[in-house]
Amino acid sequence: MLSRIAESLYWMGRHVERADCTARILDTYLHLLPTSAVHADNHVIRGLVDAMGITTDAPKDTEQLIRTLVFDGEQSFSVAGALIAARDNARGVRDVVPLDVWECLNVTWHGLRTRSTTSAGPHAFLRWVGERCAIASGLIDHVMSHDEGWHFLAVGRALERTDMTIRLLAALDTGPGSIPPWRALVSATGGWEPYVRAHGRSIGQPSATEFVLLDRHFPRSILRSMTAAENSLAELESVGAASMQDPRRDPSSARRIVGRARTGLDYRTGSENDEELGALLTTLQRAVASTHVAITKSFFRQGDAVTWAHQSTVGGVA
Amino acid sequence: MADLFENYPSGRAWDEMFDADGKTRPSYETVFAAIRTLEADDLKGRAEILGRTFLNQGITFALGGVERPFPLDLIPRIITAAEWRVVELGVAQRVRALEKFLADAYGPGQIFRDGVVPRRLLTTSEHFKRQVFGMSAQDGARIVISGVDLIRDEEGTFRVLEDNVRIPSGVSYVLENRQAVSQILPEAIGDQVVRPVEDYPARMLAALRAVAPWGVADPTVVVLTPGVYNSAYFEHTLLAREMGVELVEGRDLICRNNQVFVRTTAREMPVHVIYRRVDDDFLDPVQFRGDSLLGSPGLVNAARAGNVTLANAVGNGIADDKLIYTYVPDIIRYYLAEEPIIPNVDTYRLEETDAREYALAHLAELVVKPVDGSGGKGIVIGSQADAKTLATARDAILENPRGWIAQREVALSTVPTLIGDKLRPRHVDLRPFAVNDGNKVWVLPGGLTRVALPEGELVVNSSQGGGSKDTWVLDAGSAPLEPVVIQPSTKFQPDLPLSGPDSGGSFRAQQGQQQQGTLAAGPDLDPTPTTEAPTC
Numbered sequence: 099m100l101s102r103i104a105e106s107l108y109w110m111g112r113h114v115e116r117a118d119c120t121a122r123i124l125d126t127y128l129h130l131l132p133t134s135a136v137h138a139d140n141h142v143i144r145g146l147v148d149a150m151g152i153t154t155d156a157p158k159d160t161e162q163l164i165r166t167l168v169f170d171g172e173q174s175f176s177v178a179g180a181l182i183a184a185r186d187n188a189r190g191v192r193d194v195v196p197l198d199v200w201e202c203l204n205v206t207w208h209g210l211r212t213r214s215t216t217s218a219g220p221h222a223f224l225r226w227v228g229e230r231c232a233i234a235s236g237l238i239d240h241v242m243s244h245d246e247g248w249h250f251l252a253v254g255r256a257l258e259r260t261d262m263t264i265r266l267l268a269a270l271d272t273g274p275g276s277i278p279p280w281r282a283l284v285s286a287t288g289g290w291e292p293y294v295r296a297h298g299r300s301i302g303q304p305s306a307t308e309f310v311l312l313d314r315h316f317p318r319s320i321l322r323s324m325t326a327a328e329n330s331l332a333e334l335e336s337v338g339a340a341s342m343q344d345p346r347r348d349p350s351s352a353r354r355i356v357g358r359a360r361t362g363l364d365y366r367t368g369s370e371n372d373e374e375l376g377a378l379l380t381t382l383q384r385a386v387a388s389t390h391v392a393i394t395k396s397f398f399r400q401g402d403a404v405t406w407a408h409q410s411t412v413g414g415v416a
Numbered sequence: 417m418a419d420l421f422e423n424y425p426s427g428r429a430w431d432e433m434f435d436a437d438g439k440t441r442p443s444y445e446t447v448f449a450a451i452r453t454l455e456a457d458d459l460k461g462r463a464e465i466l467g468r469t470f471l472n473q474g475i476t477f478a479l480g481g482v483e484r485p486f487p488l489d490l491i492p493r494i495i496t497a498a499e500w501r502v503v504e505l506g507v508a509q510r511v512r513a514l515e516k517f518l519a520d521a522y523g524p525g526q527i528f529r530d531g532v533v534p535r536r537l538l539t540t541s542e543h544f545k546r547q548v549f550g551m552s553a554q555d556g557a558r559i560v561i562s563g564v565d566l567i568r569d570e571e572g573t574f575r576v577l578e579d580n581v582r583i584p585s586g587v588s589y590v591l592e593n594r595q596a597v598s599q600i601l602p603e604a605i606g607d608q609v610v611r612p613v614e615d616y617p618a619r620m621l622a623a624l625r626a627v628a629p630w631g632v633a634d635p636t637v638v639v640l641t642p643g644v645y646n647s648a649y650f651e652h653t654l655l656a657r658e659m660g661v662e663l664v665e666g667r668d669l670i671c672r673n674n675q676v677f678v679r680t681t682a683r684e685m686p687v688h689v690i691y692r693r694v695d696d697d698f699l700d701p702v703q704f705r706g707d708s709l710l711g712s713p714g715l716v717n718a719a720r721a722g723n724v725t726l727a728n729a730v731g732n733g734i735a736d737d738k739l740i741y742t743y744v745p746d747i748i749r750y751y752l753a754e755e756p757i758i759p760n761v762d763t764y765r766l767e768e769t770d771a772r773e774y775a776l777a778h779l780a781e782l783v784v785k786p787v788d789g790s791g792g793k794g795i796v797i798g799s800q801a802d803a804k805t806l807a808t809a810r811d812a813i814l815e816n817p818r819g820w821i822a823q824r825e826v827a828l829s830t831v832p833t834l835i836g837d838k839l840r841p842r843h844v845d846l847r848p849f850a851v852n853d854g855n856k857v858w859v860l861p862g863g864l865t866r867v868a869l870p871e872g873e874l875v876v877n878s879s880q881g882g883g884s885k886d887t888w889v890l891d892a893g894s895a896p897l898e899p900v901v902i903q904p905s906t907k908f909q910p911d912l913p914l915s916g917p918d919s920g921g922s923f924r925a926q927q928g929q930q931q932q933g934t935l936a937a938g939p940d941l942d943p944t945p946t947t948e949a950p951t952c
Contacts, residue, residue, distance in 0.1 A: 099680055099681045099682075100662055100664060100668055100678060100679065100680055100681075101668065101679040101680060101681055102664075102665060102667065102668050102679070103662075104681045186644070189474070189644045189649075190643075190644050192474070192650075192653035192657070192663075193653045193654075193656040193657040193662075193663045194657075197473065200473075200474065201472050201473050201474070204472060204473070204474045205472045208471060208472070246681065250681075334681075337681075337682070397681045398681075
């Protein structure tokens with residue numbers, strides 16, 4: 099598999115997941131904005147902005163927030179921007195992704211122009227994005243061959259999902275709002291119903307954190323996402339082992355980083371969370387970042403110098 | 417007559433569907449019968465479905481950075497088996513002749529010494545690449561993929577408008593158009609047998625594998641694209657997907673010790689044949705433009721060393737230069753000892769004083785073209801130009817006569833095309849695609865019919881906002897075809913050395929000649945002209 103194609107698939111996975119997660123998060127939080135108490139906006143907005151990691155040009159009010167995080171095609175952290183980036187990546191690998199997957203992302207991209215200008219409000223748009231992402235993920239899982247390329251896509255998706263959930267958890271500490279923040283947290287991951295079913299008798303801050311961080315069945319929990327990333331990286335490693343190896347690369351480095359972090363979560367109990375959550379999240383976030391670097395180094399780029407042949411160009415060398 | 421055809425005008429041009437008396441030509445009867453049962457709304461509705469499908473699937477052409485669906489008109493253009501036979505042989509003949517011309521021009525240069533083509537045309541051509549002079553590894557397969565643009569004049573005779581032996585594009589639309597029309601307008605095909613176009617990718621892959629460097633048992637073929645922002649990017653992906661080979665960009669390639677590799681996630685994989693869609697100038701920053709990011713440094717040396725085959729070869733631009741075009745009939749006579757099967761359009765070389773004076777006096781009736789232009793850029797159609805444009809053209813010609821040619825304004829043939837809710841005649845051309853595997857030239861039955869959508873417009877290029885039509889070549893069935901008689905030419909033969917002008921060519925080129933004799937119905941470089949007309 100070409101390195102460039104692997105990289106595009108990886109980013110395609112990340113961007114589709116980013117659009118999906120961001121849409122779900124925004125849909126949850128924008129609902130929480132009390133329509134009457136305008137001054138209360140700032141709190142929720144700050145929470146969202148923190149979650150997305152936007153450092154410059156923080157939005158001041160709801161409208162600006164929506165413009166920046168939903169419709170701004172220039173920013174890859176916005177919903178529209180992530181979808182545009184996903185389509186651009188798919189376009190570069192059109193010969194290897196199934197036509198259905200490409201068509202889905204392309205239709206979504208065409209839809210952005212018409213949808214984003216309608217007055218139906220962000221909710222309708224975000225729901226539509228959610229549906230489009232679901233179609234894309236469904237096609238990726240059920241139409242695309244689960245070969246090397248698919249695993250790159252799956253790693254990207256799993257890492258992005260982990261990253262988004264960590265951000266959500268990290269933003270949780272920003273204080274009380276009109277709705278309990280833990281409730282918003284679970285809703286924003288899309289896991290409210292399974293959460294209530296599992297922890298119906300003890301809903302509250304501790305069990306919500308435990309659910310999002312450690313649940314073994316919910317596909318968007320951090321533990322589950324990291325396990326998915328680890329599994330796909332293991333597949334990629336064994337594919338690489340079958341063919342000739344390049345000594346300059348270490349295809350297992352990424353899996354070691356994810357595996358270590360995942361093991362830490364695996365043998366953890368919910369009651370441990372309270373004391374050191376901040377430190378844990380920082381560690382996890384760092385693990386995700388270094389996994390990304392390791393993948394890039396070992397699969398995508400080989401910054402080797404070009405060597406020139408010192409052969410005569412006259413007559414040719416057969 | 418059905419509503420759609422109401423008041424269908426007949427003009428000076430040859431109409432493909434109706435003869436001069438307004439009667440439907442026999443080959444179009446099925447299509448005509450199918451269309452006349454349709455309401456305008458029905459046809460328009462189908463056209464809209466088609467447009468949406470193309471947009472959704474990204475079957476687009478980027479024009480000025482904006483992606484738009486390549487407009488496809490549903491009414492097909494039909495070529496009968498007998499007409500196609502002429503086109504097929506004529507196109508193959510041109511490719512064979514230009515192939516020999518390129519081998520000669522970048523090698524011994526016999527044709528210049530014999531005074532058939534002036535050598536200065538070679539050395540003053542922008543597309544002449546000194547970097548590949550004397551490179552013979554690819555003789556016989558410098559033009560693997562080509563497209564020859566044909567038009568039909570007022571009498572219905574096919575004429576060559578230009579040759580494209582560098583990077584002809586458009587074949588993907590041939591494949592997509594056929595699929596779309598057979599899905600959306602199935603009744604038009606009726607019980608006719610239309611020759612299939614679907615095996616083009618397989619033929620192309622076979623040819624690319626056949627021209628691989630010597631000694632490679634299982635060559636790796638890749639398609640080299642400039643990237644997603646190229647206007648024909650869709651075509652690059654389609655060809656790579658249909659051939660089942662990798663689509664690579666310049667940054668995926670590494671050249672080391674005159675070997676070319678592609679970066680993969682596991683290792684560096686050797687590459688043997690590159691079907692490149694990157695222009696010469698951008699292909700190799702070591703040899704050509706140093707600022708190019710689209711190519712890979714070292715490709716040309718690797719090709720010279722015979723470790724990789726570039727398809728098409730570097731420097732082919734000298735053969736489709738519009739000034740060389742005026743010499744192609746003589747080039748065919750010189751190398752093949754055959755008369756051209758398809759004539760050129762009458763052309764004036766503006767660097768010749770008499771021709772220039774005539775052309776400048778008659779600018780308003782002629783079509784003036786830059787010799788190295790492509791995509792319809794810079795063309796001035798005298799009868800449609802205002803005084804200012806003509807004056808600018810005149811100055812440009814006087815400043816650089818080598819840069820321009822003038823041609824008689826041919827009224828291109830027309831085909832009914834859906835405009836608004838009526839069918840109207842619109843001018844078309846035809847680009848058949850030829851695949852040459854070094855031994856044999858195969859011409860895809862069909863080709864791209866481009867149609868100029870504005871009324872009276874004669875420039876049909878897709879970069880000028882043209883549309884396209886599906887092109888059907890009817891199968892002859894069991895009926896025997898009228899043989900095409902290829903006239904032998906004795907114009908240059910007596911002066912030829914016995915072994916032919918490219919006797920120094922490689923073993924492969926000679927092998928190719930052996931094969932071509934059986935294929936292409938003509939004395940192939942036979943030193944003693946035969947008097948008997950060969951048939952096929």
